[in-house]
Amino acid sequence: xxxxxxxxxxxxxxxxxxxxxxxxxxxxxxxxxxxxxxxxxxxxxxxxxxxxxxxxxxxxxxxxxxxxxxxxxxxxxxxxxxxxxxxxx
Amino acid sequence: xxxxxxxxxxxxxxxxxxxxxxxxxxxxxxxxxxxxxxxxxxxxxxxxxxxxxxxxxxxxxxxxxxxxxxxxxxxxxxxxxxxxxxxxxxxxxxxxxxxxxxxxxxxxxxxxxxxxxxxxxxxxxxxxxxxxxxxxxxxxxxxxxxxxxxxxxxxxxxxxxxxxxxxxxxxxxxxxxxxxxxxxxxxxxxxxxxxxxxxxxxxxxxxxxxxxxxxxxxxxxxxxxxxxxxxxxxxxxxxxxxxxxxxxxxxxxxxxxxxxxxx
Numbered sequence: 001x002x003x004x005x006x007x008x009x010x011x012x013x014x015x016x017x018x019x020x021x022x023x024x025x026x027x028x029x030x031x032x033x034x035x036x037x038x039x040x041x042x043x044x045x046x047x048x049x050x051x052x053x054x055x056x057x058x059x060x061x062x063x064x065x066x067x068x069x070x071x072x073x074x075x076x077x078x079x080x081x082x083x084x085x086x087x088x089x
Numbered sequence: 090x091x092x093x094x095x096x097x098x099x100x101x102x103x104x105x106x107x108x109x110x111x112x113x114x115x116x117x118x119x120x121x122x123x124x125x126x127x128x129x130x131x132x133x134x135x136x137x138x139x140x141x142x143x144x145x146x147x148x149x150x151x152x153x154x155x156x157x158x159x160x161x162x163x164x165x166x167x168x169x170x171x172x173x174x175x176x177x178x179x180x181x182x183x184x185x186x187x188x189x190x191x192x193x194x195x196x197x198x199x200x201x202x203x204x205x206x207x208x209x210x211x212x213x214x215x216x217x218x219x220x221x222x223x224x225x226x227x228x229x230x231x232x233x234x235x236x237x238x239x240x241x242x243x244x245x246x247x248x249x250x251x252x253x254x255x256x257x258x259x260x261x262x263x264x265x266x267x268x269x270x271x272x273x274x275x276x277x278x279x280x281x282x283x284x285x286x287x288x289x290x291x292x293x294x295x296x297x298x299x300x301x302x303x304x305x306x307x308x309x310x311x312x313x314x315x316x317x318x319x320x321x322x323x324x325x326x327x328x329x330x331x332x333x334x335x336x337x338x339x340x341x342x343x344x345x346x347x348x349x350x351x352x
Contacts, residue, residue, distance in 0.1 A: 018138075018142075019215075020215065021135050021138055021139055021142070021211070021212065021215060022139070022142055022212055022215060023212075023214075023215060024214050024215060025215065025216070025217035040102045040103065040105075040106055042105060042106050042109030042110075045109050045110060045112075045113045046109075046113065048113075049113050049116060049117065050131060051217065052117075052128075053120065053127065053128035053131040053132070054128070054131055054132055054135055054211075054216075054222075055215070055216035055217060055218050055220050055261075056128070056218050056220075057218070057220065057253040057254055057261055057263055058120070058121075058124065058125025058128055058253075058254045064218055064269065066117070067217060068217065069113065069117060072113075073110065076106060076110070077110075
Protein backbone atom coordinates (compact mmCIF):
# COMPACT_ATOMS: atom_id res chain seq x y z
CA UNK A 1 0.00 0.00 0.00
CA UNK A 2 2.79 2.35 0.99
CA UNK A 3 4.76 1.35 -2.11
CA UNK A 4 1.74 2.12 -4.30
CA UNK A 5 1.39 5.49 -2.61
CA UNK A 6 5.03 6.37 -3.22
CA UNK A 7 4.81 5.32 -6.88
CA UNK A 8 1.70 7.44 -7.40
CA UNK A 9 3.39 10.35 -5.72
CA UNK A 10 6.52 10.05 -7.91
CA UNK A 11 4.47 9.73 -11.10
CA UNK A 12 2.33 12.74 -10.19
CA UNK A 13 5.40 14.80 -9.30
CA UNK A 14 7.10 13.94 -12.61
CA UNK A 15 3.89 14.70 -14.47
CA UNK A 16 3.73 18.03 -12.65
CA UNK A 17 7.24 19.06 -13.72
CA UNK A 18 6.73 17.91 -17.33
CA UNK A 19 3.31 19.50 -17.65
CA UNK A 20 4.82 22.80 -16.49
CA UNK A 21 6.82 22.77 -19.75
CA UNK A 22 4.49 21.04 -22.19
CA UNK A 23 0.87 21.61 -21.21
CA UNK A 24 -1.48 24.54 -20.52
CA UNK A 25 -1.27 25.93 -16.95
CA UNK A 26 -4.39 24.20 -15.69
CA UNK A 27 -2.73 20.78 -16.10
CA UNK A 28 0.13 21.36 -13.61
CA UNK A 29 -2.36 23.13 -11.36
CA UNK A 30 -4.59 20.05 -11.32
CA UNK A 31 -1.58 17.80 -10.65
CA UNK A 32 -0.47 20.07 -7.79
CA UNK A 33 -3.98 19.93 -6.37
CA UNK A 34 -4.08 16.13 -6.55
CA UNK A 35 -0.65 15.81 -4.95
CA UNK A 36 -1.45 18.25 -2.17
CA UNK A 37 -4.78 16.65 -1.44
CA UNK A 38 -3.44 13.12 -1.17
CA UNK A 39 0.07 13.60 0.20
CA UNK A 40 1.98 15.98 2.40
CA UNK A 41 4.00 16.71 -0.74
CA UNK A 42 6.87 19.19 -0.69
CA UNK A 43 7.14 18.56 -4.47
CA UNK A 44 4.09 20.83 -4.94
CA UNK A 45 6.16 23.79 -3.74
CA UNK A 46 8.96 22.98 -6.18
CA UNK A 47 6.56 22.55 -9.11
CA UNK A 48 4.97 25.95 -8.32
CA UNK A 49 8.38 27.61 -8.06
CA UNK A 50 9.54 25.90 -11.27
CA UNK A 51 6.52 27.24 -13.21
CA UNK A 52 7.16 30.78 -11.97
CA UNK A 53 10.89 30.55 -12.66
CA UNK A 54 10.30 29.38 -16.23
CA UNK A 55 7.44 31.66 -17.27
CA UNK A 56 7.36 34.69 -14.96
CA UNK A 57 9.43 37.73 -16.00
CA UNK A 58 12.07 38.61 -13.39
CA UNK A 59 11.85 41.86 -11.48
CA UNK A 60 11.94 43.32 -8.01
CA UNK A 61 8.43 44.75 -8.34
CA UNK A 62 6.73 41.34 -7.85
CA UNK A 63 4.42 42.23 -10.72
CA UNK A 64 2.85 40.06 -11.93
CA UNK A 65 2.57 38.10 -8.70
CA UNK A 66 4.19 34.64 -8.60
CA UNK A 67 0.76 33.02 -8.62
CA UNK A 68 1.91 29.42 -8.80
CA UNK A 69 4.36 29.71 -5.89
CA UNK A 70 1.70 31.42 -3.78
CA UNK A 71 -0.83 28.82 -4.95
CA UNK A 72 1.54 26.01 -3.95
CA UNK A 73 1.91 27.46 -0.43
CA UNK A 74 -1.87 27.67 -0.13
CA UNK A 75 -2.35 24.13 -1.44
CA UNK A 76 0.29 22.66 0.85
CA UNK A 77 -0.62 24.44 4.07
CA UNK A 78 -4.32 25.29 3.72
CA UNK A 79 -5.31 21.80 2.65
CA UNK A 80 -3.83 20.28 5.81
CA UNK A 81 -7.20 19.64 7.54
CA UNK A 82 -8.75 18.04 4.43
CA UNK A 83 -5.58 16.08 3.67
CA UNK A 84 -5.65 14.44 7.07
CA UNK A 85 -8.78 12.62 5.92
CA UNK A 86 -7.10 11.28 2.78
CA UNK A 87 -3.55 10.51 3.96
CA UNK A 88 -2.27 6.96 3.71
CA UNK A 89 -2.09 5.43 7.13
CA UNK B 90 3.02 2.06 20.45
CA UNK B 91 1.46 2.25 16.96
CA UNK B 92 -0.06 5.61 17.81
CA UNK B 93 3.28 6.96 18.97
CA UNK B 94 5.01 5.81 15.77
CA UNK B 95 2.27 7.42 13.69
CA UNK B 96 2.64 10.70 15.59
CA UNK B 97 6.42 10.62 15.08
CA UNK B 98 6.04 10.09 11.34
CA UNK B 99 3.40 12.84 11.20
CA UNK B 100 5.69 15.31 12.88
CA UNK B 101 8.62 14.28 10.66
CA UNK B 102 6.54 14.83 7.51
CA UNK B 103 5.35 18.18 8.77
CA UNK B 104 8.91 19.23 9.61
CA UNK B 105 10.02 18.20 6.10
CA UNK B 106 7.26 20.31 4.60
CA UNK B 107 8.21 23.27 6.76
CA UNK B 108 11.86 23.10 5.65
CA UNK B 109 10.78 22.70 2.00
CA UNK B 110 8.67 25.85 2.37
CA UNK B 111 11.62 27.69 3.86
CA UNK B 112 13.87 26.42 1.06
CA UNK B 113 11.45 27.63 -1.63
CA UNK B 114 11.18 31.07 0.01
CA UNK B 115 14.99 31.33 0.19
CA UNK B 116 15.31 30.27 -3.48
CA UNK B 117 12.69 32.79 -4.54
CA UNK B 118 14.34 35.72 -2.78
CA UNK B 119 17.84 34.61 -3.82
CA UNK B 120 16.61 34.77 -7.40
CA UNK B 121 15.08 38.22 -6.90
CA UNK B 122 18.28 39.56 -5.35
CA UNK B 123 20.48 38.00 -8.04
CA UNK B 124 18.39 39.67 -10.76
CA UNK B 125 16.88 36.45 -12.09
CA UNK B 126 20.03 34.29 -12.32
CA UNK B 127 18.33 31.22 -10.87
CA UNK B 128 15.38 31.41 -13.23
CA UNK B 129 17.77 31.84 -16.17
CA UNK B 130 19.36 28.52 -15.15
CA UNK B 131 15.97 26.82 -14.88
CA UNK B 132 14.94 28.18 -18.30
CA UNK B 133 18.18 26.96 -19.87
CA UNK B 134 17.52 23.52 -18.38
CA UNK B 135 13.98 23.37 -19.79
CA UNK B 136 15.03 23.98 -23.40
CA UNK B 137 16.60 20.52 -24.02
CA UNK B 138 13.57 18.90 -22.35
CA UNK B 139 11.19 20.87 -24.58
CA UNK B 140 13.27 20.16 -27.72
CA UNK B 141 13.45 16.42 -26.98
CA UNK B 142 9.74 16.28 -26.14
CA UNK B 143 8.61 18.14 -29.25
CA UNK B 144 10.90 16.00 -31.45
CA UNK B 145 9.50 12.82 -29.93
CA UNK B 146 5.93 14.09 -30.40
CA UNK B 147 6.50 14.99 -34.05
CA UNK B 148 8.20 11.63 -34.67
CA UNK B 149 5.29 9.71 -33.15
CA UNK B 150 2.44 11.73 -34.66
CA UNK B 151 4.25 12.53 -37.92
CA UNK B 152 4.77 8.83 -38.64
CA UNK B 153 1.02 8.39 -38.93
CA UNK B 154 1.03 5.59 -36.36
CA UNK B 155 -2.12 6.81 -34.67
CA UNK B 156 -3.96 8.07 -37.71
CA UNK B 157 -3.60 5.14 -40.06
CA UNK B 158 -3.02 2.15 -37.83
CA UNK B 159 -6.32 0.48 -38.71
CA UNK B 160 -5.72 0.71 -42.44
CA UNK B 161 -2.10 -0.40 -42.11
CA UNK B 162 -3.20 -3.56 -40.35
CA UNK B 163 -5.14 -4.49 -43.48
CA UNK B 164 -2.13 -4.07 -45.71
CA UNK B 165 0.50 -6.73 -46.22
CA UNK B 166 3.90 -6.39 -44.53
CA UNK B 167 5.66 -4.90 -47.52
CA UNK B 168 3.00 -2.28 -48.16
CA UNK B 169 2.95 -1.40 -44.49
CA UNK B 170 6.66 -0.70 -44.60
CA UNK B 171 6.40 1.32 -47.80
CA UNK B 172 3.49 3.32 -46.48
CA UNK B 173 5.25 4.03 -43.23
CA UNK B 174 8.40 5.15 -45.09
CA UNK B 175 6.37 7.35 -47.40
CA UNK B 176 4.51 8.93 -44.50
CA UNK B 177 7.72 9.59 -42.64
CA UNK B 178 9.17 11.26 -45.74
CA UNK B 179 5.97 13.26 -46.22
CA UNK B 180 6.00 14.37 -42.57
CA UNK B 181 9.66 15.37 -42.88
CA UNK B 182 8.92 17.23 -46.13
CA UNK B 183 5.93 18.99 -44.56
CA UNK B 184 8.02 20.03 -41.54
CA UNK B 185 10.73 21.42 -43.83
CA UNK B 186 8.11 23.17 -45.97
CA UNK B 187 6.52 24.79 -42.90
CA UNK B 188 9.93 25.90 -41.68
CA UNK B 189 10.78 27.24 -45.13
CA UNK B 190 7.49 29.18 -45.36
CA UNK B 191 8.03 30.60 -41.89
CA UNK B 192 11.58 31.67 -42.67
CA UNK B 193 10.56 33.12 -46.05
CA UNK B 194 7.93 35.33 -44.39
CA UNK B 195 10.52 36.47 -41.87
CA UNK B 196 13.06 37.14 -44.63
CA UNK B 197 10.64 39.74 -45.99
CA UNK B 198 10.66 41.47 -42.61
CA UNK B 199 14.45 41.37 -42.47
CA UNK B 200 14.50 43.37 -45.70
CA UNK B 201 12.50 46.15 -44.07
CA UNK B 202 13.90 46.33 -40.52
CA UNK B 203 17.24 45.45 -38.96
CA UNK B 204 17.03 42.63 -36.47
CA UNK B 205 17.55 38.93 -35.91
CA UNK B 206 15.51 35.81 -36.53
CA UNK B 207 15.17 33.54 -33.50
CA UNK B 208 13.53 30.14 -33.03
CA UNK B 209 10.73 29.66 -30.50
CA UNK B 210 12.13 27.09 -28.03
CA UNK B 211 9.22 26.54 -25.68
CA UNK B 212 5.51 25.99 -25.73
CA UNK B 213 3.52 29.20 -26.17
CA UNK B 214 0.49 27.67 -24.44
CA UNK B 215 2.06 26.55 -21.17
CA UNK B 216 2.78 29.92 -19.65
CA UNK B 217 0.18 31.25 -17.21
CA UNK B 218 1.72 34.71 -17.66
CA UNK B 219 1.58 35.01 -21.48
CA UNK B 220 5.27 34.47 -22.14
CA UNK B 221 7.46 32.11 -24.16
CA UNK B 222 11.15 31.42 -24.67
CA UNK B 223 13.22 32.11 -27.77
CA UNK B 224 16.62 30.69 -28.64
CA UNK B 225 18.58 33.94 -28.80
CA UNK B 226 20.04 36.04 -26.03
CA UNK B 227 22.60 38.61 -25.06
CA UNK B 228 25.24 36.69 -27.06
CA UNK B 229 23.20 37.59 -30.14
CA UNK B 230 23.02 41.25 -29.02
CA UNK B 231 19.40 40.93 -28.00
CA UNK B 232 18.28 43.70 -25.65
CA UNK B 233 15.50 43.86 -23.08
CA UNK B 234 12.46 45.70 -24.46
CA UNK B 235 13.14 44.87 -28.11
CA UNK B 236 10.04 44.48 -30.26
CA UNK B 237 9.16 40.95 -31.34
CA UNK B 238 7.42 40.46 -34.68
CA UNK B 239 5.59 37.51 -36.17
CA UNK B 240 5.43 37.32 -39.93
CA UNK B 241 2.10 36.79 -41.61
CA UNK B 242 2.38 35.68 -45.27
CA UNK B 243 -0.59 37.88 -46.22
CA UNK B 244 -0.38 40.82 -43.84
CA UNK B 245 3.35 41.38 -43.14
CA UNK B 246 4.83 41.79 -39.68
CA UNK B 247 2.74 42.03 -36.53
CA UNK B 248 4.09 42.90 -33.10
CA UNK B 249 3.41 40.00 -30.74
CA UNK B 250 5.44 41.08 -27.73
CA UNK B 251 8.56 42.54 -26.22
CA UNK B 252 11.73 40.87 -25.03
CA UNK B 253 11.72 40.57 -21.23
CA UNK B 254 14.48 38.72 -19.41
CA UNK B 255 17.61 38.10 -21.46
CA UNK B 256 20.23 35.48 -20.65
CA UNK B 257 23.22 34.44 -22.78
CA UNK B 258 21.41 32.21 -25.28
CA UNK B 259 17.73 32.49 -24.38
CA UNK B 260 15.24 35.25 -23.78
CA UNK B 261 11.73 35.46 -22.41
CA UNK B 262 9.19 37.20 -24.64
CA UNK B 263 6.25 38.88 -22.92
CA UNK B 264 3.22 38.73 -25.19
CA UNK B 265 1.34 41.99 -25.84
CA UNK B 266 -2.00 40.25 -25.32
CA UNK B 267 -0.94 38.51 -22.09
CA UNK B 268 -3.82 38.16 -19.61
CA UNK B 269 -4.32 41.32 -17.55
CA UNK B 270 -2.23 43.63 -19.73
CA UNK B 271 -3.45 47.01 -20.97
CA UNK B 272 -2.18 48.64 -24.14
CA UNK B 273 -2.99 51.96 -25.77
CA UNK B 274 -3.70 51.42 -29.44
CA UNK B 275 -5.25 53.11 -32.43
CA UNK B 276 -8.19 51.76 -34.38
CA UNK B 277 -9.50 53.70 -37.38
CA UNK B 278 -7.72 56.79 -36.07
CA UNK B 279 -9.34 56.61 -32.63
CA UNK B 280 -7.45 55.83 -29.44
CA UNK B 281 -8.58 52.60 -27.80
CA UNK B 282 -7.46 50.71 -24.71
CA UNK B 283 -6.79 47.03 -25.38
CA UNK B 284 -7.23 44.56 -22.53
CA UNK B 285 -5.12 41.43 -23.04
CA UNK B 286 -6.93 38.11 -22.73
CA UNK B 287 -4.21 35.66 -23.68
CA UNK B 288 -5.27 34.55 -27.16
CA UNK B 289 -6.70 37.92 -28.13
CA UNK B 290 -7.50 41.39 -26.79
CA UNK B 291 -10.73 43.19 -26.10
CA UNK B 292 -11.60 46.88 -26.36
CA UNK B 293 -14.69 48.95 -25.68
CA UNK B 294 -15.22 51.59 -28.36
CA UNK B 295 -17.97 54.17 -28.91
CA UNK B 296 -20.87 53.02 -31.06
CA UNK B 297 -20.33 55.94 -33.47
CA UNK B 298 -16.98 54.49 -34.55
CA UNK B 299 -17.62 52.29 -37.54
CA UNK B 300 -15.45 49.18 -37.25
CA UNK B 301 -15.51 46.02 -39.31
CA UNK B 302 -13.79 42.64 -39.15
CA UNK B 303 -10.31 42.78 -40.62
CA UNK B 304 -9.52 46.40 -39.61
CA UNK B 305 -5.92 46.73 -38.46
CA UNK B 306 -5.04 47.91 -34.94
CA UNK B 307 -1.77 49.77 -34.48
CA UNK B 308 0.14 50.95 -31.42
CA UNK B 309 1.74 54.42 -31.49
CA UNK B 310 4.27 53.54 -28.75
CA UNK B 311 5.54 50.69 -30.94
CA UNK B 312 6.26 52.99 -33.87
CA UNK B 313 2.75 52.68 -35.26
CA UNK B 314 3.26 49.00 -36.01
CA UNK B 315 0.22 46.72 -36.32
CA UNK B 316 -0.54 44.46 -33.34
CA UNK B 317 -3.65 42.70 -34.60
CA UNK B 318 -6.80 42.76 -36.66
CA UNK B 319 -10.43 43.03 -35.62
CA UNK B 320 -11.81 39.50 -35.27
CA UNK B 321 -15.28 40.22 -34.01
CA UNK B 322 -17.51 43.18 -33.15
CA UNK B 323 -20.29 42.75 -30.58
CA UNK B 324 -22.78 45.56 -30.57
CA UNK B 325 -25.67 45.90 -28.14
CA UNK B 326 -28.36 48.44 -29.16
CA UNK B 327 -28.94 49.26 -25.48
CA UNK B 328 -25.30 50.21 -24.90
CA UNK B 329 -23.38 53.30 -25.94
CA UNK B 330 -20.31 51.15 -26.51
CA UNK B 331 -19.48 48.17 -28.63
CA UNK B 332 -17.05 45.38 -27.79
CA UNK B 333 -14.28 44.71 -30.26
CA UNK B 334 -12.13 41.56 -30.16
CA UNK B 335 -8.69 41.83 -31.69
CA UNK B 336 -6.60 38.82 -32.68
CA UNK B 337 -3.48 38.07 -34.64
CA UNK B 338 -3.64 37.04 -38.31
CA UNK B 339 -1.21 34.20 -37.47
CA UNK B 340 -1.71 31.43 -34.95
CA UNK B 341 0.76 32.13 -32.17
CA UNK B 342 0.88 28.46 -31.17
CA UNK B 343 2.17 27.48 -34.61
CA UNK B 344 5.02 29.99 -34.59
CA UNK B 345 8.44 28.42 -35.09
CA UNK B 346 10.47 31.55 -35.72
CA UNK B 347 10.03 35.16 -34.73
CA UNK B 348 11.85 38.34 -35.73
CA UNK B 349 13.36 40.60 -33.07
CA UNK B 350 13.85 44.21 -34.18
CA UNK B 351 17.23 45.65 -33.14
CA UNK B 352 17.05 48.62 -30.79
